[in-house]
Amino acid sequence: MPKMIITGGKTLNGDVFISGAKNSVLPLLAATLLCDGEVKLYNCPDISDVENSLHILNSLGIETAFKDDCITVNGRMPINTTISENMMRKMRSSVVFVGSILARRGKAVISTPGGCELGPRPIDIHIDVLKSLGATVTEDRGKMLFTAENGLKGNTIDLKLPSVGATETAILAAVTAQGTTVINNAAREPEIGDLIDFLNKAGADIIGKNSSTITIKGVNKLNGVSHRVIPDRIEAATFMAAVGSASGSITLHNVIPAHLESVTEVLTRAGCKITAGDNTLDITAPKSLKSVCFIKSLPYPSFPTDAGPMICAALSKAEGNSVFCEGIFENRFRYISELIKMGADIKIEGNIAVINGKPLFGAECKSFDLRGGAAVVVAALGARGTTVLSNIEYLNRGYDNLSEKLALIGADIYIKE
Numbered sequence: 001m002p003k004m005i006i007t008g009g010k011t012l013n014g015d016v017f018i019s020g021a022k023n024s025v026l027p028l029l030a031a032t033l034l035c036d037g038e039v040k041l042y043n044c045p046d047i048s049d050v051e052n053s054l055h056i057l058n059s060l061g062i063e064t065a066f067k068d069d070c071i072t073v074n075g076r077m078p079i080n081t082t083i084s085e086n087m088m089r090k091m092r093s094s095v096v097f098v099g100s101i102l103a104r105r106g107k108a109v110i111s112t113p114g115g116c117e118l119g120p121r122p123i124d125i126h127i128d129v130l131k132s133l134g135a136t137v138t139e140d141r142g143k144m145l146f147t148a149e150n151g152l153k154g155n156t157i158d159l160k161l162p163s164v165g166a167t168e169t170a171i172l173a174a175v176t177a178q179g180t181t182v183i184n185n186a187a188r189e190p191e192i193g194d195l196i197d198f199l200n201k202a203g204a205d206i207i208g209k210n211s212s213t214i215t216i217k218g219v220n221k222l223n224g225v226s227h228r229v230i231p232d233r234i235e236a237a238t239f240m241a242a243v244g245s246a247s248g249s250i251t252l253h254n255v256i257p258a259h260l261e262s263v264t265e266v267l268t269r270a271g272c273k274i275t276a277g278d279n280t281l282d283i284t285a286p287k288s289l290k291s292v293c294f295i296k297s298l299p300y301p302s303f304p305t306d307a308g309p310m311i312c313a314a315l316s317k318a319e320g321n322s323v324f325c326e327g328i329f330e331n332r333f334r335y336i337s338e339l340i341k342m343g344a345d346i347k348i349e350g351n352i353a354v355i356n357g358k359p360l361f362g363a364e365c366k367s368f369d370l371r372g373g374a375a376v377v378v379a380a381l382g383a384r385g386t387t388v389l390s391n392i393e394y395l396n397r398g399y400d401n402l403s404e405k406l407a408l409i410g411a412d413i414y415i416k417e
Contacts, residue, residue, distance in 0.1 A: 004389040004403060006380035007412040008362060012248035014409035018236045018255050019045035019400040020069065020229035023306075024191040026093050027168045028198055028229065029053045032073040033062070033100040034176060035202050037224020039073045043254075044229055045400040048393070052091045056083055060101070075224050082109040085142070091397075095123050096165060098146060099173035102135060108146040125159065125166040132157050133173050133181065154179030154218055162187040162212065162299045168195060174216045175204045183214040189300040190259045194230045201225045231279075233259040234306045235399060238374050240267055240274075240283055241310035242406065245317065245382030249284040250409055257281055262303040266295055266311060270318060291320030291357060298327045309335050309375035316344040317382050318357040326351045335372030338365040339379050342387065359384065367391040370398045377402070381411055 020043035029050070032039045044050060044066070054064045054071070061079030065072045081101055088094050088111045101108040127137050130146055134153040138145045154177050157170050167187040172195075174181035186192070186208070193209045200206055202222040208214035231254045240260075243250050244267055257264070257276035264274050264281070270289040275282040292315060297305040305328035315322040316339055326332045333353060336346050341363040345356040362385030367373025373394045380387035392415070395402055403413045 001390065002392060002415050002417050004377065004392045004395070005386060005414055005416050006362075006377060006389065007386045008246065008360070008381055008383035010246060010381070010410050010412050012243045012246045012250055012381070012406070012409045012411060015251050015253060016239050016405055016409060017253045018231045018239075019043070021191055021194070021232040022047060022049055022398045023164070023189075023232075023234070024194045025050055025229050026053055027096050027172070027191070027195050028227070029057060029071070029073070030097045030100045031172060031195060031198060032057070032075070033060070033078060033097070033104050034172070035075045035222045035224055037075040039075065039224050040226040041071045041073070042069060042226070042228045043231070044069050044071045045232065047398055047400050048396045049091055049093070049398065052087065052094070056087050056094060056097055059084065059087065078104060081105045081107045085111040093165065095126055096168050096172070098126065099130065099169040102130065102146050102148055103152055103173050103176050106148050106151065110144050111142055125161070125163050126169045129157055129159075129166050129170045130173055133170075133177055152177035154181040154216070156182045157184065159183065159185040161185070164189050164192065167192055167214070171195060171199070171206070171214065171216065174218065175199055175206065176221065177218040179218055181216045181218070183216070184212070186212050186214045187299060188212060190230055190233065190256070198225065198227045201227060231255050231259075234304065234371075236260055236281070237263045237304070237307035238310050238378065238399070239405075240281070241307070241314040241378045242381050243283055244270060244272055244285045244289050244314040245378045246411070247285045247287050247382075248410065249282070252281040252283070253279065255279060255281050262301060263307055263311070266292055266303065270315065289314060289318035291315065291318045291322040291355075294323045294325070296325040296327050305329060305332065306371050308332060309371045310378045312346075312353060312355060313339060313375040313379040314382070315355050316346060316357060316379060317360050318355075320357055322355040322357070324353045324355065326353070334368040335375045338372070338376050341365055342379055342383055344379070362386040364388050365390070367394040370394045374399070374402075377406075381406070
């Protein structure tokens with residue numbers, strides 16, 4: 001199995017071009033099922049989650065093509081209504097396809113989705129959303145059957161928490177439903193806004209972008225459309241944490257600075273100098289970061305849970321004590337054991353990590369999940385000696401050429417097959 005070899009101690013300097021957002025392109029690909037006509041998505045990252053999403057579309061009878069950063073999806077009627085157990089197991093976010101399949105065909109069959117193991121993330125909230133729109137849900141021998149023989153009907157949906165996935169499911173199911181749907185307590189992440197922009201370009205009638213209340217008037221059909229995926233704010237945060245760990249000065253290109261304000265605020269407190277342009281961020285990090293007294297991950301616009309592991313990794317060698325509170329996933333701290341192998345002094349108390357900054361050293365480590373693997377990379381860049389990271393297939397789920405991009409700005413990093 002391939003491993004990532006990282007020798008720390010190299011400052012990072014230069015330009016980094018951020019890819020399109022993983023967490024945006026996946027629901028956009030699900031949305032293509034609703035379009036009558038050709039869809040072109042630009043600025044798409046070449047990652048395994050996108051590859052798996054394209055496999056799902058292909059299995060449903062949809063033809064796709066991926067060239068350079070552009071995905072082309074035809075708009076003909078999907079033949080199948082079932083997502084196989086194997087495909088569901090590879091990617092938890094595959095559940096987002098259910099709303100589109102159900103809206104288009106009146107039937108969808110899935111098994112329990114997989115993905116990174118970050119604690120209980122039941123799909124009950126997705127099921128409740130679809131039921132509120134008129135779907136019937138039955139379970140038989142590990143399969144879940146969703147049906148809406150007479151079509152989905154608009155309704156008021158009161159989400160019990162601002163779940164990104166459930167908000168996406170509600171939008172995709174409601175956009176061609178009969179009547180009006182109002183989603184209360186909707187997630188406000190930028191990726192939700194990107195989905196709304198795409199659907200409105202295709203002929204949807206959705207208002208409430210960037211709001212906790214989204215109103216959708218159902219339309220008869222959606223048309224083909226071209227759309228550029230927003231930049232990946234979590235990839236950008238990863239490079240910001242990387243330079244914070246290794247020190248240096250980099251410029252991020254193809255970013256939306258407003259989407260990164262919570263991360264910028266934390267790293268500024270840690271001693272970094274950050275300047276925002278129209279679609280760039282310049283970040284200069286000191287030789288050693290300062291501790292940050294308290295950070296808590298919460299839904300957008302607060303600090304993103306997906307950036308937490310990388311920031312904690314950077315702070316693990318900062319001067320003084322930092323405290324990070326994980327407000328979303330209960331098993332997000334699995335990567336801490338790998339940082340401890342590298343010499344980190346981190347104590348876990350429930351959902352709180354208390355970080356006492358120490359010098360880090362290279363070690364044999366492994367990835368437990370996508371962002372946990374990225375945390376080890378960030379720590380290794382600022383450590384003394386060489387780190388060998390296994391299970392790097394997790395990194396391929398969300399990063400397009402991570403090692404190559406880091407090498408271009410001075411990191412001593414490569415993949416050993």
